[in-house]
Amino acid sequence: MEQNEIDEILEHINTKVAENVPSLVKMIVRKKLGSFQSFEAESLPESLRNCSVEELISIVKHGLDTGKLKI
Secondary structure, three states: OOHHHHHHHHHHHHHHHHHHOOHHHHHHHHHHHHHHHOOOHHHOOHHHHHOOHHHHHHHHHHHHHHOOOOO
């Protein structure tokens, strides 16, 4: 992936977070991101490494709606 593509993705995420997330929530999420930074791609299950972003978003939404995802 090229640097301009990476920058575009990060900018999109930054914009969405800035628009839709209250500052208190941002503070709490920043503390939780430390565990995300320690994830190793090789340690993730094959199903997670091979799913698309659209599939992952759908799975997360469904998990939250059904209570199967405990965040």
